[in-house]
Amino acid sequence: MIRIHFIVNPIAGHGNAPLTQEELQPFFINGVHDLTIKVSEYKAHATELTKASIQEKADIIVACGGDGTINEVATCLIGTDIALGIVPMGSGNGLASNLKIPKKRRKALEIIRNKHVERMDVGNINGRYFFSNTGVGFDASLIKHYESSEKRTILGYISACAITFRDIEKNEPLSITVDEETPMINPFIILISNSNEMGYKLSLTPKASLQDGLLDVLVIKKIGKFKMLWLGFLILIRKVHWLKESKSFQTKNIQLKCDDSEFFDTQVDGEHNRIDNNHLNISLLEKSLCVLTAK
Known part of the structure; x- marks a missing residue:
């Protein structure tokens, strides 16, 4: 008997199709x-449900949601x-897309x-894992x-962009090594x-791989508003390297140090994560996660 447990985030994708x-x-x-469905009810609940499924000897545990749910599971x-x-x-489904898992539910279940x-490889940032x-x-x-906004819509995203652009202009200078x-x-x-x-x-x-044993790093120096618009276009056509203020390289480990603050605001798989440390140690665990993919 193959025991398959489904961990479902009921509000993912606006909760329209449980x-x-x-x-x-x-x-x-x-x-x-043998199929079991478990529904998460609050942040980090998917982690609790997954740990219980491990104790229940599940053979496959399926994350049904977005990148945040996938991270927890x-x-x-x-x-x-x-x-x-x-x-x-x-909404985004970045990791699923990279793994060529279709959004059509029928094909994903197949x-x-x-x-x-x-x-696949897994990233680690100060003890927390990331997959994308x-x-x-x-x-x-x-x-x-965006997370602090009550508008989880495209309008909320645009509003968050506007606030972020404003903050860039008024923030105190921050030095990062x-x-x-x-x-x-x-x-x-x-x-x-x-x-x-x-x-x-x-x-x-665009050249990053889940199985090459390396992290792909992109560093973009401070740029003006015009260059931000140019960057947006380059992202759409996957030509970020055309921006002269950008630098790309591959590594297994990277360290970031913030000279002017005691904490880092980071994002991890599309979710905000404050790290109360002025050092970030980021590394890779090679081929440490089993994942189901199309042949």
């Missing part, structure tokens, strides 16, 4: 697959032989049933403002990627 036993049953075989499975399945139900397992990317600068501030090199004042973005997508098919690191 997963049910009736929907799952046609894709699996009675007597072969996958974090518990690192270093185990339990396979992570994904049913993309969020991947879970077919049980093709691969191993982490970073500081504009994207971290944007997510911070990357791997002991010359400090940068108010860098626009420092993005460390494990995957080649951030969601919505957008990418700042």
Whole structure:
């Protein structure tokens, strides 16, 4: 018997299409697959449910939600032989897209049933895991403002962008050092990627791979408003390297130090994360997570 547990975030993707036993049953075989659905009710509840599923000897644990839900579930499975399945139900679905898991639920469930397992790399930032990317600068501030907004819509996202642009202009100068090199004042973005997508098919690191044993790092120095608009266009066409203020490289480890603050505002897989330390140690755990993908 193959025990498959589905951890469902009911509000992912505006909560319009919850997963049910009736929907799952046609894709699996009675007597072969034992299906369990668990619904998360609050932040970090998916982690608790996943830990319980591990104790219940689940063979496959499926994260049904966006990148935040996937992070909570996958974090518990690192270093185990339990396979992570994904049913993309969020807005961005960056990791699922990188793994070529379709948003069409029927096709995602077929991947879970077919049980093709691969191993992928996992990032670590000061003890917290990330699977797609982490970073500081504009994207971290944007997510911070978006999460604090009551408008989880495109209008809320635009409003968060406007606030973030305003803050860039009025913030006190911030000096950040990357791997002991010359400090940068108010860098626009420092993005460390494990995957080649951030969601919505957008990418700042299009050559990143989940299985190459390396992190892809993009550093963009402070830029003006015109260059920000140019950067937005370059992101759309996946040509960020055309921006002369950008620098890209690959590494297994990277350290960031903030000279003017006792904490870092970061984003981890698209969620705001404040780290009460002025040092960030970011590293890679090679092939440490089993994940179900299309063949």
